[in-house]
Amino acid sequence: MQILVVEDDKRISDFLIKGLEENGYLVVLCKTAEEVLDSYLNIPWDLIILDVMLPQMDGIQLAQTLRYKKIFAPILMLSALNTVQDKVSALDYGADDYITKPFHFDELLSRIRALTRRTQYQQQEVPVNVLKHGSLSIDMNQYIVFREEKAIDLSPRELKLLLYLIENKDRAVTRIQILNAVWGITFDNQTNVVDVYISYLRSKIEQGDEKYIYTVKGIGYMFKTN
Secondary structure (H helix, E strand, O other), X not given: OEEEEEOOOHHHHHHHHHHHHHOOOEEEEEOOHHHHHHHOOOOOOOEEEEEXXXXXXXXXXXHHHHHHOOOOOOXXXXXXXXXXXXXXXXXXXXXXXXXXXOOOHHHHHHHHHHHHHHHHHHHHHOOOOEEEEOOEEEEOOOOEEEEOOEEEOOOHHHHHHHHHHHHOOOOOEEHHHHHHXXXXXXXXXXXXXXXXXXXXXXXXXXEOOEOOEEEEOXXXXXXXXX
C-alpha cells in the first residue's frame, strides 16, 4: 500500500514515516504542494496524508487541485487548526478526513484503515460492466461507446438505437420494432427516421471493412460481428 505524505515539518514527517513503515506501508515524502504537482501525479496512491500549513500553495489548495485533476485517492488532512470552519473547509475542498495535531498514532492508523476500507467497498460496489463487439466497447456504467479505445460521440437517440440493435444481435428487427423501441411509435407513419439514424450510426461506428449493421431486405436491420 503506497502512501504519499505531504509535510514540511521534519519532526512530524520523520515521526509519520517511521510509524507508517513499521506498520508495513510504503511511504513517499514531499515537502511542498508544488513538488507533488510536478512529480507525483501519475502514481496510483492508496492514500494521501496532507498537512494544511504548507509553504506557498497550502494543503487545502492542493487538495482542491488534486480533485480538479481527477486524482481521487483518499486524502487525510493534518492540521493544528481545529475550529469547525477549518474542518468544513478542508472537507468541502476535497479532503476525506481531518485529524488535528497533536494526535495519537493509533488513531491515525485507525483512520487510514477506515479510509482505505471505504475505497475498497466503493470499488466493489461499481463492477466493471463493458459490452464488447469487435473493436467496439460500450461502458454500461457511463453509457460511453468506444471504438479501439477512442470515445465516439453518439447522441442519446443514436446510443439507444445501438443498444437496441445489440440486444437483438444476430436477429433481424423490423423498422416498426425499432420505431417502437427507440422512438415509442407503435405504427408505420411512413417516416424514414430509422433509415436516417441507421446511416448516422454506421458513419460513426463502422470504418474500413469493419461492418456491424446489415440491411435485411424487406425486413429491416441486423447487428452482427464477423
